[in-house]
Amino acid sequence: xxxxxxxxxxxxxxxxIIFSYGICSASGLDAFKGEKGVLRISGGTAHIPVxxxxxxxxxxxxxxxxxxxxxxxxGAGIKQVGEGLVNIGNSGRLPTEIEVEKYNLVIYKWxxxxxxxxxxxxxxxxxxxxxxxxxxxxxxxxNWKTLGGEDRSxxxxxxxxxxxxxxxxxxxxxxxxxxxxxxxxxASNGAMKSAVTNDPYALGxxxxxxxxxxxxxxxxxNVAPSLDxxxxxxxxxxxxxxxxxxxTATGLAKKFIDYLLSSEGQKLAAEKGFxxxx
Amino acid sequence: xxxxxxxxRIVFLSASILSAVATLxxxxxxxxxxxxxxxxxxIWGILTDPWSPDHGRFGILAMIVGTVYISSFSLLISFPIxxxxxxxxxxxxxxxxGRFLKLLVQLMTAIPTVIYGxxxxxxxxxxxxxxxxxxxGMSILSASLMLxxxxxxxxxxxxxxxxxxxxxxxxxxxEALGATSFQKLFYVILPNAWTGVFTGLVLAFGRAMGDTLxxxxxxxxxxxxxxxxxxxxxxxxxxxxxxxxxxFDSIExxxxxxxxxxxxxxxxxxxxxxxFSVKKRVR
Amino acid sequence: xxxxxCALLLATGFMFIVGFLVVKGYRGINLELIxxxxxxxxxxFLKRQVFGGLFPAIIGTLSLILLSIGFALPLxxxxxxxxxxxASPRLKSFFSLMVDILAGIPSIVVGLFGFSITIFLHHFFxxxxxxCLLISALSLAFLILPYIIKTTQVxxxxxPLQVRLTAPSLGATKLENIIFVxxxxxxxxxxxxxVLAIGRxxxxxxxxxxxxxxxxxxVPRSVFSNFEALPFYIYYIASEYSNSSELMKGYGxxxxxxxxxxxxxALAHWIKLKIEQKTRFxx
Numbered sequence: 001x002x003x004x005x006x007x008x009x010x011x012x013x014x015x016x017i018i019f020s021y022g023i024c025s026a027s028g029l030d031a032f033k034g035e036k037g038v039l040r041i042s043g044g045t046a047h048i049p050v051x052x053x054x055x056x057x058x059x060x061x062x063x064x065x066x067x068x069x070x071x072x073x074x075g076a077g078i079k080q081v082g083e084g085l086v087n088i089g090n091s092g093r094l095p096t097e098i099e100v101e102k103y104n105l106v107i108y109k110w111x112x113x114x115x116x117x118x119x120x121x122x123x124x125x126x127x128x129x130x131x132x133x134x135x136x137x138x139x140x141x142x143n144w145k146t147l148g149g150e151d152r153s154x155x156x157x158x159x160x161x162x163x164x165x166x167x168x169x170x171x172x173x174x175x176x177x178x179x180x181x182x183x184x185x186x187a188s189n190g191a192m193k194s195a196v197t198n199d200p201y202a203l204g205x206x207x208x209x210x211x212x213x214x215x216x217x218x219x220x221x222n223v224a225p226s227l228d229x230x231x232x233x234x235x236x237x238x239x240x241x242x243x244x245x246x247x248t249a250t251g252l253a254k255k256f257i258d259y260l261l262s263s264e265g266q267k268l269a270a271e272k273g274f275x276x277x278x
Numbered sequence: 279x280x281x282x283x284x285x286x287r288i289v290f291l292s293a294s295i296l297s298a299v300a301t302l303x304x305x306x307x308x309x310x311x312x313x314x315x316x317x318x319x320x321i322w323g324i325l326t327d328p329w330s331p332d333h334g335r336f337g338i339l340a341m342i343v344g345t346v347y348i349s350s351f352s353l354l355i356s357f358p359i360x361x362x363x364x365x366x367x368x369x370x371x372x373x374x375x376g377r378f379l380k381l382l383v384q385l386m387t388a389i390p391t392v393i394y395g396x397x398x399x400x401x402x403x404x405x406x407x408x409x410x411x412x413x414x415g416m417s418i419l420s421a422s423l424m425l426x427x428x429x430x431x432x433x434x435x436x437x438x439x440x441x442x443x444x445x446x447x448x449x450x451x452x453e454a455l456g457a458t459s460f461q462k463l464f465y466v467i468l469p470n471a472w473t474g475v476f477t478g479l480v481l482a483f484g485r486a487m488g489d490t491l492x493x494x495x496x497x498x499x500x501x502x503x504x505x506x507x508x509x510x511x512x513x514x515x516x517x518x519x520x521x522x523x524x525x526f527d528s529i530e531x532x533x534x535x536x537x538x539x540x541x542x543x544x545x546x547x548x549x550x551x552x553x554f555s556v557k558k559r560v561r
Numbered sequence: 562x563x564x565x566x567c568a569l570l571l572a573t574g575f576m577f578i579v580g581f582l583v584v585k586g587y588r589g590i591n592l593e594l595i596x597x598x599x600x601x602x603x604x605x606f607l608k609r610q611v612f613g614g615l616f617p618a619i620i621g622t623l624s625l626i627l628l629s630i631g632f633a634l635p636l637x638x639x640x641x642x643x644x645x646x647x648a649s650p651r652l653k654s655f656f657s658l659m660v661d662i663l664a665g666i667p668s669i670v671v672g673l674f675g676f677s678i679t680i681f682l683h684h685f686f687x688x689x690x691x692x693c694l695l696i697s698a699l700s701l702a703f704l705i706l707p708y709i710i711k712t713t714q715v716x717x718x719x720x721p722l723q724v725r726l727t728a729p730s731l732g733a734t735k736l737e738n739i740i741f742v743x744x745x746x747x748x749x750x751x752x753x754x755x756v757l758a759i760g761r762x763x764x765x766x767x768x769x770x771x772x773x774x775x776x777x778x779x780v781p782r783s784v785f786s787n788f789e790a791l792p793f794y795i796y797y798i799a800s801e802y803s804n805s806s807e808l809m810k811g812y813g814x815x816x817x818x819x820x821x822x823x824x825x826x827a828l829a830h831w832i833k834l835k836i837e838q839k840t841r842f843x844x
Contacts, residue, residue, distance in 0.1 A: 038786055040691070040787065042775075052777055055777065059610045059779060060612075063610060066778065066779055066782055066786060067779075068775050068777065068778040068779075068786065068787040069775060069777040069778070070775040070776060070787070083680075083683070084683070085683065085691055085692070152411070153412065155413060155414035160520055161331045161530065179332070181328065181329070181330065181501045181502035182509070182510070183500055184414055184416055184498040184500055184510050185498075185499040185500060185501070185512070186499075186800065187520060188801060190800070190801030190802075191800040191801050194800065194801060194802055194803070195800075198403075198404070199407070201414070210803075214804075282736060283736050286736045289639060290639045290642050290643035290646075290647055291643055293635075293636050293639030293640040293643060294639070294640040294643045294648070294656050296640075297636065297637075297640050297659065297660065297706055297707075297710060298656055298660075300663065300706070301659045301660075301662050302659070303674075304663075304666060304671065307674050307677055307678070308670070308673075311677055358567070359570055359571055362563050362564040362567025362568065363564070363567045363568050363571055365564045365567075366564035366565065366568045369564075370564050375568075379568050379571075379572070381830075382575060384826070384830070385823065386575055388757070388760050388825065388826035389764075389819065390763070390764030390766075390792055390818055390819070390822055391764065391766070392764065392766045392792040392793075392795050392796050392815075392818070393578070393795070393818060393819055394578070395796065395799065396582075396795050396796075396811065396815050397578045397815075399799045399800075400585075400799070401577070401578075401581050427574050427575070427578070434571075459564070460563070481665075484665050487667065488665070488666070488667030488668065488669075488670075489667070490766070490767040491766050491796060495796065495800070515669045515767070518669050518670075519669060519767065519770060519771070522673070522676065522771055535673070535677070538670045538673045541666075541667050541669075542666060542667075545665040545666060545667060546662045546665065548665065549658075549662050549664075549665045550658075553658065553661065
């Protein structure tokens, strides 16, 4: 009798565990049940790996929802959401007060990220001072030899003005110094990474979340940019990742952002190399 | 019956008018949308300034120069090759090797430009970087080389067409006089077919100027005046593609309509030039 | 000798490009490239979206082709017929100048035009209008319109006089002559022109880049939604690939697009051969 009771108790406990586990794993996506329609997202390119994975999960759970994702950079994201061309506009910098006022933007911050200078892993120089970095980007230092490397010109890569990554890097790492016009221009964090991977003499900058073994982060004033140093505040070139909507988010956009901020979404952000906010 | 005829006539006419209107509408839109910038009297600044949005300067001179450099250089590379190929097709081997080459050239016209760009990124750029040990390999040279391959089919087809119109008896006569094929090309064919050659050149230049993907993918897109062919440069087309993806309503954004207008006018002038030369020949 | 070199150079360049893609890409071509981990039937009946496969891009490109040919074909045929049969010499020279200019406009400028019209409509007409499949198809239609007009016009004009005059001399009206005699006789020529126009639709990247193509969209549900397309996918991978398996997909996609273009070219060529046979034995 007693034994049986224990067994039943065990079984009950197990079902409760299984059941609650089931709720847990589906809870985030449950919100999308019965929804249909199109959600348009554009803007910041640092966000894309996380956004794409979330979109994939949602569209797999509910094929009636279509989520379209475009890049363009933070500036494009803010302006496109402001003009009503997309439902969510991502940005890797805080929208300016003028932008917030003009477009009535509501800002959702869902992760913290850093911006790190990167070089090709074959490059022996993986440490720079802020001064050296500024001199390189303004065109004063043009050869790796000056820094003790090979006798090859430094191929600088940069982003267009609308990039939030550029904005943060320019403000916090370059001290708003000049960026040399002779630099090569690329259109996104992904493009920056593959450009640096392909060019042994490159110097560029990407979101810390994008760093893997195909590019080498450059220590700045002896602080290596990584998730930990960004978290502790040691590495200063940090920023938030934001999703903006025109007015308070409603409908699919709200559910999408809720999912980003849920424990599942935050876990995903961490998996993709960012620091969750919750 | 007559009623039906008239209806048909009107339908056909309006279709033609619609196509013509579309052509003019595109130019109209470019001008209309660049008006806000033109009105401020900044036009001179925009055509001559450097591009430096951080300092409030939005000049597109570097892009115009980049466009002209890259297209001229690609023309320079592909012109002799195209001349040789069309000579090969029409005069030296009009039999099977020539026909095979012609088929190959026609096939090449069908290859998507994005494929040239893709191969450029992963094959040509590393080679250029290695060979010249300078810069990133994304350069005017790489873009021009790829563009040369893109535009030579246009030229070859045009050239061989005009070579074919050179009267056979001229060639036979020079042959009988014991001319080398080199002499044949320079003293008989070119003087007789130069309008066709010129038209082909102009059209090819337009094609090189109008291409976006190759320049965008492998020219490096930097915004200063290039000083050597190994430097990176940005074309007008690539500039439009880069800015539009990123911006929305700002002076930067409005200047791309000027870029569009400049491109439109440059290509239209080419077309007018080509037509003019053809007309002259007909007379 | 010089010609031989040129011919060889061009052929080698071509072989390098194709060879490079084939060598690097052939291993990437399999069902997984297109459907990723989704079951074929599920993908076709839209039960599940395909992620990481080329399926949505291929469907996007196909619908783009269908739509833009659908827009451009009636308009192009009608204008071509008008130019060949109705227009007075002066009207003809004006309209054909317009067509030539339209043909010469860089595709990115056409894209810019499509984009600015969209924004214009979005502001002043309905906020529900976005860059989308429909806009892309319309802009592409402008791009291929001149090709279709030109082929139609030339195909009709180059028919032998006896074909053009027989029916009218027997009392047929002009319209009847066009519908029952001229168009059918010129059909194969026109069709091969259309096939080449399809090739242009399949390969163009610059227009769609500005008018609604995005990196991820899934299969487009309506003409008002964003879409993916093969050439844009190739461009996207070339600049954004993050690991070797993604790069492999890029090679695969480039190879598929190359095969599609070559296939379309072969089709056009085959149709042309057919007509040549017909003209040799017919009439």
